Amino acid sequence: MSATPYRIGVDVGGTNTDSVILDIRATKSSNRGVIAQQKTPTTSPNVTDGIETAIRSVLEQANIPREEIACLIIGTTHFVNAIVEQDARRLAKVAIIRLSKTYTREVPPFSDFPPVLKEIMNGHYGYVDGGLHIDGSQEAPIKEAQVVEQCAIIKEKEIDAVVISGIFSPIDDHFHQEDQVRKIILRELPGIDVVCSSEVSQLGLLERENASILNVSILKFARRTIRGFKAAMKRLNLTCALYLTQNDGTLIDATSAARLPIRTFSSGPTNSMRGAAYLGGIGSDGNQKERTATIVVDIGGTTSDIGMLLPSGFPRQSSAYVTVAGVKVNFGMPHVESIGLGGGSIVRVNEGKVTVGPDSVGNYLTSKATVFGGDILTATDIGATGENIGDAALVKELAESTIKGAQARIKSLLERVVDIMKTSPAPLPVLLVGGGSIIAPKELAGVSNLICPPYHSVANAVGAAISKVGGTIDIIQSTADRPVSKVVEEAKATAIEKAVAAGAVRETIYVAEVDTIPLQYVANQVRIIVRAVGELSPDGAPASKAEEAQEEDEEDDAIYNEPVKGQAHAIEVIPPVDIASYRPKVVRNPKTGVPEWFLSETDAEWLSDGCYVLGCAGGGSPYSQFLRLRDQLRQGHTTRIIDSTSLPGDAVIYWGGYLGSPSVSIERLAGDEADQAFQELMEYMRHDSFDAVMGVEIGGANGLQPLTVGSTKNHDRPVVDADWMGRAYPTGWQTTLCVYAPGNLVPCSIASGDGRAVIMTKTNDDRSVDDILRASCVEMGSSAGTAGKPTTADRVVKYAVRNTLSLAWRIGRCIARAHATNMAATVVEQMIDEVGGCETAKILFRGKIVAVERRLYKGHSYGELIILQQQADDEEEDTERAANPASIPVATGGMLKIPFKNENIFARHVSNSGVERYVAMVPDLIAVLDTQSGRALGVPEFRYGVMVTVLGIACSPRWTDTPRGLEIGGPAGFGYEEIEYRPLGRYVEPRSVVMEFVQD
Incomplete structure (x- = not known):
């Protein structure tokens, strides 16, 4: 047994700072080893005062020798608050050095930062040779002279915070490029802060770089804060080790936390969940086989935060990408659902109907709530009718119907969010913590055991103390x-x-x-x-002596005397577009008379959202392509779209897109590989130019790609409102061109973007074109731009799927309109109206993702998405949906299984009794949408617990009018020859935006 058996756990929240002392020898006792607890108001701006007060209180309660305390572990929101509050006083200017000889120029750093944070943090960015390919080989070696040149610029601009961001740097276990560059920078600019992106986060260049920027921007502030923690420890005569809790429930030593404060950003919910499970005796005996998933409900004054603890004892992580203060990042954070239900939630009775929240009296509960002598009825007043809270006489006259109605509503809200968190119908235990937990009912549907553990009000501090x-x-x-x-x-x-x-x-x-x-x-x-x-070793975690010495040498004056919160320069805020009155700019070309749609940033955003829906989970995320297109528009370039019927008979139309793995694009971002492929083919074909450009597919990133090629920045040619798929498919031969005009894929070209290109001139089979080009693509880093054999206006009109850019725009407008009008709950029904009504599109299923599995079928690797039936909505929403035929799903109950090979292949419903039937299949479109936002989920976003709505859309008859179309684009094209295609509905050609909005 350790000679230092005690741990102090502290969690700093926005309202209170909680602290406990834990005796690790008594973890199985009735008090779970908690020998002292304290809740103290969080002080501002200096959080260390509140921490010191809280720790002093528990030390006095416990009355134990200081030398028997093994460590102090703190969870704090202080660092993330500096970013959320856009506090220029605490945020430093940042310089970014990207390592890539060729890629990422089209989407520079800070591309997706909110304007105010960008103004505060953006100091400089530059590029030097470097970067890796997906197989770990070097794109280019580091050139020291280039790094030295960047250092001179950084010094001139007086920036002392630098991020090094290299393509595929998280897998760089051989060349250590980021570390090479860091050593050069520290030699040239000694004493500045340098952060390597690979030490901050995982794959996903833009998101990893964003996280690194946030991290380095607060390093000075983090060091000051941690020195403040250490100073408080000295005043308390504590000589033990200091740790901070991380987002994933593990701890980090203070020195490392001062270097990577971003890892503490979301530690609060994690501490609460782990502390609740520990106090409730769930999975606390160390026996892995005994552990089970557990839901934790933390009810505060205004909201309830609900999370899931996995059998591992750690929280289920959020999706691949999350946002912090509007900045997209990809470091691990717990998946937490929040609802507007707390002890201060206002209870109203209107025509006999009782509602609870989402508005709340918040911090004024003890003066506003009825049970405390106030004049507002709150959820606490309802809970007080069965508890010893306040003055029970003040709520004695509450109508029984009001009490029961509020209790039923509270029960319904909690049951729904608990159901969202579950990944199977099996009942799970639920732990109730937080000061507002008294409002919870005694039992919940789908819950095996409802536990309110001892010390539940300080569960977050306990969670900090037990960190691993x-x-x-x-x-x-x-x-x-x-x-x-x-x-x-x-x-x-x-x-x-x-x-x-x-x-x-x-x-x-x-x-x-x-x-x-x-x-x-x-x-x-x-x-x-x-x-x-x-478990933490008694010797503690090793720390860098050099870094500790550096911290000790710095002045402490700034800890307690921070200046008044600073502000960024005034930023022009662009007012939101009035969606109801917005009209795209479509004017006739003064020379040709052809109507041309000139894209705006609004159009680009709507097209991006719509393309992802039409991608049917594939095609890659359009996000970086959207940023590239938006930046071109902001630079004054124009992009035009024309209707396919406007093409002159002798028009030469170039078409293409991207080939390869979407896993590459998350690092390389959107580039000009496709434009280079066009240039190579033009040279081979001896074409000085062409008349128009068209995309190979409308789904995913390729839906936006022709818009950047056709802009005035590149070829200044109109983009045809059509493509060869009407959706996304995984291979280049799954096109309507190959259905009706086989042999027209070559000559074609692919380009790597770094100077390598291949032209294929002949083939005896369309499928072999894809096979041969993919083999070359692997040597190019598994991603390349493509250009197919130039086509004619006649073939576009006869064989292409028309008006697909218009369709993507309309779907994106539905999503934007639903969010602007708070009608996200019916966004899918709005989409159905846009694409042609109930005869054309249908809701296939509503439910919750419970599994994403991988399996082999006929020697090929496929994924399979499994969705369980969603719990019934409340009565009001059911009534609203019942009035709209589009709201009725094709299948209910049981589960829906969707195999995918990047794109979704078919949807098979399995009823509760085990009966199976196919409700949709390729070439019809199957889109999985986030129920809350209406936005599409691609394969990278498939995640346990997400509530989804599965939308089916009838495909173009280009695919179904001939047996060859189904052979290429139907189930047989994916190896499922045994599945007979059954049409989902009647196709309605999308309305042309160009023709609808042309200004005559």
Whole structure:
């Protein structure tokens, strides 16, 4: 047994700072080892005062020798608040150096930052040679002279915070490019803060870079804060180690936290969940087989936060990308659902109907609530009718109907959000914590056990005290010469060693999470994410002595005397577009008389959202292509769209897109590879120019790609409102051109973007074109731009799927309008109206993602999405939906299974009795939409617990009018020859935006 058996846990919230002392020898006792607790108001602006007060109180309560305290562990929102509040006093200007000889220029740093934060943080950005390919090989080696040149610029601009961001740097375990550059920078600019993106987050260049920018911008403030924590410890005569809690429930030593404060941003919800489970005795005996998933409901004064603890004992993580203060990042954060229900929620009775919240009296509960002598009826007043709270006589006269109505509404709200968090119908235990937990009912549907543990009001501080030590790796490995199982075992061993290096006791370490993700369209490559955790060693986590010495040398004056909160320069705020009155700019060309649609930023945003829906989970995210297009428009360039019927008979139309793995685009971002492929083909064809450009597919990123090629920045040619798929397909031969005019894919070209290109001139089979080009594409880094054989106006009119850009725009407008009018609940019904009504599109299913599995079928790797029936909505929403035929799903009850090979292939419903039937299949479109936002989910966003609505849209008859169309684009085209295609509905050609809005 350790000679220092006590831990102090502290959690700093926006309202209160909670603290506990935990005796690790008594964790199985009735008090769970908690020997002192305290709740103290959080002080502002200096949080250390509140922390010091809270710790002093528990030390006095416990009356234990200071030398028996092993460590102090703090969870704090202080760092993230500086960013959320856009506090220029605490945020530094940042310089970014990107490592890539060729890529990412089209989407520069800060592209998606909110204007105010961009104004505060954007100091400089530049590019130097470097970067990796997806297989770990170098795109280019580092050139020291280029880095030195960037250092001179940074010095001149007096910036002392730098981010190094290299393509595929998280998998760079050989060249260590970011570290090479860091050493050069610190030699040239000693003493400045330098952060390598690979040490902050995982794959996803823009999001990882964003996270690194936020991290380095608050480093000085983080060091001041942590020095303040240490100063408070000195005044309290505490000589133990100091740690902070991370977003994933593990701890980080104070020195490392001062270097990576971003890892603490969302530690509060994690602490609450882990503390609740510990206090409730869930999975606390260390027996992995005994553990079960547990839902934690933290009810505060205004909101309730609900999270899921996995059997590993750690929170289920949020989706691949999250936002912090409007900035998209990709570091791990717990998945938390929040609803407007708390102890201060206002209760109203209107014509016999009782509502609870979402508005609240908040911090004024003790003066506004009826039970405390106020004049507002709150959820606490309802809870007080059965509890010893306030003056019970003040709520004695409440009508029984009001009490029962409010209780029923509270019960319904909690049951619904609990159901959202669950991933199977099986009942799960629910832990209630937080000061507002008294308003919860005694039982909930779908809940095996409702537990309100002891010390529930300080569960977050307990969660901090029980934090473990973790080690995580995220790598891409080849499986060409070894099985996946061996690669996974090696990854586990590496994660365990990282946990040991971080201070974990080897004998206590276990692997908490393993995720194996095959890379789409890349043979023998798999991404593996492993997290190992263990108990903190009595010796603590190792820290850098040099960094500690640097911290001690700095002045402490700034800790307690921070200046008044600073502000950024005035930023022009563009008012939101009035969607109801907005009209796209469509004017006739004065020379030709052809109507031309000139894109705006609004149009680009709507097209982006619509293209992702039409991608049917594939095609890659349009996000970086949207940023590229938006920036071109902001630079004054124009992009024009024309109707396919406006093409002159002798027009030469170039078409193309991107080929390869979407996993590459998350690092390389949107580039000019397709334009380079066009240039190569033009040279081969001896074409000086062409008349118009068209996309190969409307789905995903390729839907936006022709808009950037056709802009005045590049070729200044109109974009045809059509494509060869009407959706997204995984291969280049799954096009209507190959259905009706086979043999017209060559000559074609692909270009890598870094100076390599291939032209294919002949083929005896359209399928072999895709096979041959993909083999070349792998050598180009598994991603390339493509240009197909130029086509004619006659073929576009006869064989292409027309008005698909118009359709994407209309779908995107539906999403924008639903959000602007708070009608997101019916956004799918609005989409159905836009695409042609109930005869054309249908809601296939409503439910919740409960599994994303990988399997082999006929030697090919496929994914399968499994969705369970959603719990029935409340009566009001049911009535509203019942009045709209479009709201009635094709299938109800049971589950829906959707196999995908990037794109969704078919939807098979399995009823509660086990009866199976196909409700939709390719070539009809199957889109999985986030129920709350109406936006599409691609394969990377498929995640446990997300509430989804599955939308089916009838495909163009270009696919169904001939047997060859179904052979190429139907189930048989994916190897499912046994499935007979059954049409979803009647296709209605989308209305042309050009023809509807032309200004005559």
